Amino acid sequence: MDEYGVILTFSTGHAIRTENVLAKAGIETKLIPVPRHLSSDCGSAVRIKQRDRQKALGILAQNAVSIDRYEPL
Amino acid sequence: MVYLDNAATSFPKPQTVPEAIVSFMTRVGANPGRSGHYLSVEAERIRYGTREAIGRLFNHADPQRVVFTANVTAALNLVLFGMVQPGDRVVVTGMEHNSVMRPLRFLEGRGVTVTLVETASDGTVDPQDVASTLDTPARLVCTLHASNVIGTVVPIGEISRICRDRGVPYLVDAAQTAGCVPIDLGKDPIDMLAFTGHKGLLGPTGTGGLVLSPSFDEKLIGPLVYGGTGSRSEQEYQPEFLPDRFESGTCNIAGIAGLSAGLDYILTRGLSEIRAHESGLVHQLIAGLEAMEGVTVYGTSDPKKRTAAVSFRIAGIDNGITARRLSEEFDIMCRPGLHCAPRAHKTIGTFPGGTVRLSIGPFNTEADIDAALSAVAAIAGK
Numbered sequence: 181m182d183e184y185g186v187i188l189t190f191s192t193g194h195a196i197r198t199e200n201v202l203a204k205a206g207i208e209t210k211l212i213p214v215p216r217h218l219s220s221d222c223g224s225a226v227r228i229k230q231r232d233r234q235k236a237l238g239i240l241a242q243n244a245v246s247i248d249r250y251e252p253l
Numbered sequence: 254m255v256y257l258d259n260a261a262t263s264f265p266k267p268q269t270v271p272e273a274i275v276s277f278m279t280r281v282g283a284n285p286g287r288s289g290h291y292l293s294v295e296a297e298r299i300r301y302g303t304r305e306a307i308g309r310l311f312n313h314a315d316p317q318r319v320v321f322t323a324n325v326t327a328a329l330n331l332v333l334f335g336m337v338q339p340g341d342r343v344v345v346t347g348m349e350h351n352s353v354m355r356p357l358r359f360l361e362g363r364g365v366t367v368t369l370v371e372t373a374s375d376g377t378v379d380p381q382d383v384a385s386t387l388d389t390p391a392r393l394v395c396t397l398h399a400s401n402v403i404g405t406v407v408p409i410g411e412i413s414r415i416c417r418d419r420g421v422p423y424l425v426d427a428a429q430t431a432g433c434v435p436i437d438l439g440k441d442p443i444d445m446l447a448f449t450g451h452k453g454l455l456g457p458t459g460t461g462g463l464v465l466s467p468s469f470d471e472k473l474i475g476p477l478v479y480g481g482t483g484s485r486s487e488q489e490y491q492p493e494f495l496p497d498r499f500e501s502g503t504c505n506i507a508g509i510a511g512l513s514a515g516l517d518y519i520l521t522r523g524l525s526e527i528r529a530h531e532s533g534l535v536h537q538l539i540a541g542l543e544a545m546e547g548v549t550v551y552g553t554s555d556p557k558k559r560t561a562a563v564s565f566r567i568a569g570i571d572n573g574i575t576a577r578r579l580s581e582e583f584d585i586m587c588r589p590g591l592h593c594a595p596r597a598h599k600t601i602g603t604f605p606g607g608t609v610r611l612s613i614g615p616f617n618t619e620a621d622i623d624a625a626l627s628a629v630a631a632i633a634g635k
């Protein structure tokens with residue numbers, strides 16, 4: 181079974197930007213509601229596979245996409 | 254009916270624009286960025302996609318640095334009131350619209366100094382004249398990209414490089430050029446580009462925005478409106494990140510859906526094709542008007558240096574009467590008077606009487622111009 185993590189962002193717009201940039205780089209993503217235990221905010225987060233974490237965070241940094249943080253699920 | 258008032262607002266719109274609005278309102282309807290449910294996410298995708306399309310048109314890489322506002326007036330006010338402090342100096346040209354002049358005349362009362370760069374009577378701005386005003390410190394240079402009265406294009410590329418050299422932020426009012434004249438933010442160091450959605454971009458009224466270059470520090474602008482953004486709801490303080498810093502309150506998402514369709518139309522048909530189409534009609538119109546006795550055309554006739562807003566006057570006939578006759582007898586829509594730009598009319602020497610303005614859009618035809626020319630000839634003949 182795949183293990184997942186989420187990238188928390190500052191807004192749904194940022195989540196969509198994150199998703200688009202990662203998708204262009206061939207990383208599998210899914211936009212999900214922010215898990216309640218991770219944040220009280222009501223927006224969306226980007227789910228990725230745990231094993232893509234490093235690559236994904238690198239790509240986001242390269243593209244100047246600001247994120248809040250990464251959390252394992 | 255012949256619609257030649259595209260500089261006021263473009264009409265008709267591509268059919269896909271009203272369709273996109275209806276589709277949004279019947280199929281999606283939700284508030285973007287406010288909730289986690291899929292309709293809200295879909296609304297945010299539409300808004301984000303529109304930011305991307307703006308980025309594509311202006312060669313700007315970061316969609317999050319595209320801030321939506323109600324129109325270009327709101328975007329210009331955001332910068333002028335959010336950035337300029339008493340004691341600051343702002344440099345503008347003698348061709349500005351009241352959406353820049355009125356905020357600045359008000360700010361003068363608060364101790365702001367306004368420096369006017371005079372232009373030639375055809376509206377031509379010499380970038381060196383801008384440069385020579387920057388020997389003393391300035392907070393901001395603000396120019397329009399093209400005159401809404403006579404269509405003259407301002408060399409914003411050269412001015413942007415001068416401003417960058419001198420370290421002065423540069424704000425461009427692209428109301429008359431976005432969607433009609435190429436704007437390349439990747440090439441020209443324009444710090445802030447203000448645009449309106451309902452003219453050349455072919456979107457509905459109530460849309461517009463501000464594009465901030467990657468190197469411009471948005472903290473230099475304080476928000477004018479504070480409030481809910483859907484993001485960081487646990488905080489009672491305004492978020493600092495873009496675009497939320499400047500986008501409090503529910504946006505005109507139905508309008509933005511329509512704007513998105515307008516942008517698609519432009520990107521598909523191609524800006525250069527639209528520009529060539531309009532330039533051809535401008536040439537036809539100016540040549541026809543100049544051949545008429547008693548008719549004076551203002552501005553340059555070089556299509557490369559102008560947009561499709563053409564101003565003229567008929568000697569001895571009041572502009573308001575010309576416009577009324579065009580509308581009532583000939584079914585031709587135009588705009589007479591001062592076009593919200595008394596400063597520009599003073600510069601070209603047509604204040605306070607103004608001019609009659611015919612402004613061409615991407616859906617006008619040679620037959621429309623022929624109709625306008627014979628109507629003007631008939632009015633000038635009596």
Ligand SMILES: Cc1ncc(COP(=O)(O)O)c(C=O)c1O
Pocket residue numbers: 260261324325326327350352397399400401426428429449450461593
């Ligand atoms: C040069 C210029 N600036 C600003 C505006 C104001 O546009 P809006 O009414 O969309 O804010 C216009 C159009 O009227 C314009 O032509």
